Amino acid sequence: MSSTLTAVHQACTAQATVASPLGAILLVRTAKGLAGAWFEGQKHHPGPLAAPELPNDPLLASAAEQLRAYFAGVSTPFDLPLDLQGTPFQCAVWQALLGIPRGSVRSYGAIAATLGSASAVRAVGGAVGRNPLSVIVPCHRVVGRDGSMTGYAGGVPRKQALLALEGALRSTPAPGRNDACKAVGANANAGATG
Numbered sequence: 001m002s003s004t005l006t007a008v009h010q011a012c013t014a015q016a017t018v019a020s021p022l023g024a025i026l027l028v029r030t031a032k033g034l035a036g037a038w039f040e041g042q043k044h045h046p047g048p049l050a051a052p053e054l055p056n057d058p059l060l061a062s063a064a065e066q067l068r069a070y071f072a073g074v075s076t077p078f079d080l081p082l083d084l085q086g087t088p089f090q091c092a093v094w095q096a097l098l099g100i101p102r103g104s105v106r107s108y109g110a111i112a113a114t115l116g117s118a119s120a121v122r123a124v125g126g127a128v129g130r131n132p133l134s135v136i137v138p139c140h141r142v143v144g145r146d147g148s149m150t151g152y153a154g155g156v157p158r159k160q161a162l163l164a165l166e167g168a169l170r171s172t173p174a175p176g177r178n179d180a181c182k183a184v185g186a187n188a189n190a191g192a193t194g
Helices: 003-011 058-071 088-097 108-114 121-129 156-165 178-185
Strands: 014-018 025-029 034-039
Touching (some): 025 058, 088 121
16 A cells, blocks of 8 residues: 555545546545545555545535536536645645646646656656546646546546546537546446556
8 A cells, every 4th residue: 555545544534435427436534634536446546444434524525516516517626625645746746737727638748847847757647646636636637748648547538538528628529528427437447447
């Protein structure tokens, strides 16, 4: 288990699960804020937690409501207190991801350059891949230098569906964007090794 997941296990005070068109999402909170949002079957999922299942916890309920709105196509940014559990470099990368607007993508190299470490592309990729707050910290908005769909801990089909929902895929028309989510929802776990 990574140090990030160990920290989440130790600090977790409550958990809840929210349904989404792309599969169930486990939400985890600490005393400081939301610390995790993982798709079922996602790489780096924390597994069973000792914390109680509290879907009516105010923070977890708000996160669930905002995620449901997101999947319904509402473009309001997430407004949640976050407790980023990682190394200083990982946290810096995750903060940079929060600056990528909905409907946009950035390359790993662009994120590295934003951090003043243009040569740290691989390290940025590692941090992006260990993001514990899927969708909320938008690691799905990071693509290859050539715009290619690179790995995503939740699986490339989910990444494509999230980008389609946000209108970031040029070939996807705006009307009916939720259809892309529904199309991969049943099979999303099949690509969850990315």
